Amino acid sequence: MARVRTGVRVVGAVLAAVLGASLAGCSSTGGKRAEERAKAAEAGRPAVSTPRWTFAMVTHAGDGDTFWDIVQKGAKEAAAKDNINFVYSHDDQAQQQAQFVQNAIDQKVDGIVVSLAKPEALKDVVQKAVKAGIPVITVNSGSAQSAAYGALTHIGQDETIAGEAVGTELGKRGRKKAVCVLHEQGNVGHEQRCAGAKKTFSGEMENLYVEGTNMPSVQAAIQAKLQADPSVDAILTLGAPFAPTAVKAKEAAGSKAEVDTFDLNDSVARDLKSGALGFAVDQQPYLQGYEAIDLLWLYRYNADVLGGGRPVLTGPQIVTAAEAAELEEYIKRGSR
């Protein structure tokens, strides 16, 4: 036991030394201090005096998805403003997602926001909610099924239309041969984006599947693709975290290809500004969450409906170097 106690003492001493060093070894650039310095206090008080309704949001997000995190942030901020009790749950398995919607119905919530990535699996439960008198708004995926299932409105980006915008933009930039990098094999939305881009792109476009949970392998796969085919002059990634990796791969492969991406984050903003990235397509996830909650509130309060039975599109918005500088502040705080 004596040895164990010495071990504890050694670990304690090392920890103390490190903490001491962390106080002494402060970084004068970047970090949390810089963020706090830049950020003014944001108040989250309700702006209305309507009753405290409960709205549930159930999405098909996987664990740790950056995109859905922003959607959730938008929904939360709208809920705070509208005096809403906001409940969020998510699961990438359709069956579990349907179960969560059922739970919301059981709790007799005052409104449900749901994403229809796998519409068939959620059809029954969405119709059940509507039958029980709970207003439903669909977000992000499922624009085609939304009205048929009885939802008030669909808020989101049509993946095919977003892809088409990218294809047109690539053509405008004089690109000849593009690679569409899919980081999740079997994701319908990803396939639609690439297919949409292929449709309007004047050049040739190929798909490349990569292992999204393993960044070094993403880099190696893109690098390999560029080495195998030096005529590739554009790489399109479908998520913001993969764009800087594609830039690295392009540099390592000695390629001149332009890297473009879907979605924004602060690395993408930085790379857009520096010119390392050509453009980014934003579908404004914050707006999807915010509008869904706000429209449910409007419906409850004033029986308002938006869109007239057609999807309300939140994208695509093409962001280039000029807009990136303007948006950077919002990207940094995590709402773009």
Added chain:
Amino acid sequence: MSAATAVDERLAPASLVRRLLGRPELGAVVGAVAVFVFFSLVAPTFLQASSLSTILYSASTIGIMAVPVAMLMIGGEFDLSAGVMVTTSALVSSMFSYQMTADVWVGVLVSLLVTLAIGFFNGFMLTRTKLPSFIITLGTFLMLTGLNLGFTKLISGTVSTKSIADMEGFPSARALFASKWEIGPVTLQITVLWWLALVAVATWILLRTRAGNWIFAVGGGADAARAVGVPVVKTRIGLYMGVALCAWISGQHILFSFDVVQSGEGVGNEFLYIIAAVIGGCLMTGGYGSAIGSAVGAFIFGMTSNGIVYAQWNPDWFKFFLGAMLLLATLLNAWVRKRAEASK
């Protein structure tokens, strides 16, 4: 008692051929040559120097972790938490530096301590509870996955870390963990050097030190090893801390190479490390294997995953090709080993 036979083999005078046939990595080497020849024939760009550097990079990121995982398997255990531990290590250094506005190196050191503590926890729980390593490390795997997400969300408000690229100490830390050199058309990544160094150190430990004998003895039969005075507990905890140390190195590479870490990454990579070790000749039952073998296994993995891209095959079938190639390489490896053992 493979420890005793290993010692005997080294003492007995044997011909070079016979000694080669007795090496665990022989099958893997034959498999690697087969995969290499195959892709050289079907993919025109595979043999280019720049392509080889891509393959080496890809192999090294798996290989750095395959080394301690192979040692652990020789010691008779495995670690399902190895994949997410890499992400944990990257998250800890990034978030500690950012939140404390500390020099990046401070975060790197804190991360080393935290990661080693996780490795110690795995080994300690295993030896204390006597539960199978499958259960213990599955528990750690799930806990770390949750902690990665929960802590990142709690601390940074989003599911990925903030960029620390503008902070002090970043350039020097990047030089150590993520630098690269251009040598003509070839880009050499520092991970390849880390990988080679780790293989060399592990091989030295396994074949030339007392600790190496302990590892083989513990994997061959823990009770028998304990009876002859091998410190079984210490050896096992040491092996788990070895995995943690390498997870730290890989984690720092990911952080300094990509500046931002996503909390959901790393899940599933533990299988790649185990696959590399198994292709490299480690037995699932312990007591047999080598560090060099794990390196050859990682190299096969690098060649296969990138070779498919060089060959420009229809990407819809990517995962199928990958699985089939790995299975074939492992089967070939098993077959060669059987022939080698039969000829002894």
